[in-house]
Amino acid sequence: MTKGAIFMSNTVITIGRQFGSGGREIGKKLSEKLEIPFYDKELLTIAAKESGISEELFETNDEKPTSSLLYSLSTNPYGVGGYSAMTDMPLNNKLFLAQFEAVQKLAQQGSCIIVGRCADYALRNHPQAINVFIHADLEARVKRLMRTEKLTEPQAKEQALKIDKKRASYYNSYTGKKWGNIDSYHLTVDSGVVGIDGAVKIIEDFAALRASYQGAI
């Protein structure tokens, strides 16, 4: 493959994030800057349509963890990719697998940025995917949530801790890995010290460096 061909290849970026760190806004701004599609809730819609499960169910079951997916997978002869055949599987597991497949399809189709949904795990074997995690200290996140969600300080703090606990539980139960663990990401950025635009710039630089890098360490 020539260098030109590598530059022309897809840019696939997954973003995990602590609640209130601005991860979603960073993904959105990055998608505008790079002119590639962004998926968050939209991804649910695609997965819902493709799997034939109603969109409404996707909304109400959004990121609800389950502990029985690994059991379900081990008993499913079709493996990941055959969720539509899993008639005995609990609904939230079907939803997860439908999203899981949607992420993989999107990444095959072309460049994209995907926020949340264990996308780093779905794309763990993708040769070019860049897995990013955005975090910030609790104080900075609380300040942001007070502004963006119109919450009091105690409400913002409670929300931040509660939603991160939910995200960790969802991620850990489906992937068998630990949410926010360094080894799952190519790049992690504390948005509290460089801001939203700073984080966008760092991810952009990283993606360009990765696309042109072919050596070893």
Added chain:
Amino acid sequence: MTKGAIFMSNTVITIGRQFGSGGREIGKKLSEKLEIPFYDKELLTIAAKESGISEELFETNDEKPTSSLLYSLSTNPYGVGGYSAMTDMPLNNKLFLAQFEAVQKLAQQGSCIIVGRCADYALRNHPQAINVFIHADLEARVKRLMRTEKLTEPQAKEQALKIDKKRASYYNSYTGKKWGNIDSYHLTVDSGVVGIDGAVKIIEDFAALRASYQGAI
């Protein structure tokens, strides 16, 4: 404070790293690029001289963990900064505290890059310090170690796992935190996908962004 004054302020960067990830080389190259001093083993020398403990002891006790530092600290009326008065403290704890103080002094004196030595913890209250962690997947690190340390593949793998275990144990016992945990770092980079020069560039960009950033997320 004017923007100019902020740009003129010190650049203090700490680098933690998995063995074989190129973290030390990244720190060294970054120090050349930014024209600011680099400390690794040199730091031991300074700490040794300032504490009056012989340099030889520093070398042999380098990064040997202890589980009794917190006890020692709790019984020391002088706290961190009074290690020379701690006649009853185990030698490795004295060494750690001497290094700990040396890191703090260096960061007060001016710009610097410090690799290892729990420097991120020593500077956790420093208003401008940038804490970086460099990692890469085991396969990439083993390849690098085979080349740089002239090891066979099994030797390189054994070394990588053994030394990281030692580093984690040293860091965890002295800081009460978990080595390589995302929350301790402002930036983590997988050097395996962007290379040494790529990682240097990302840290450089991040430092410039942080120096000029004054807002909230």
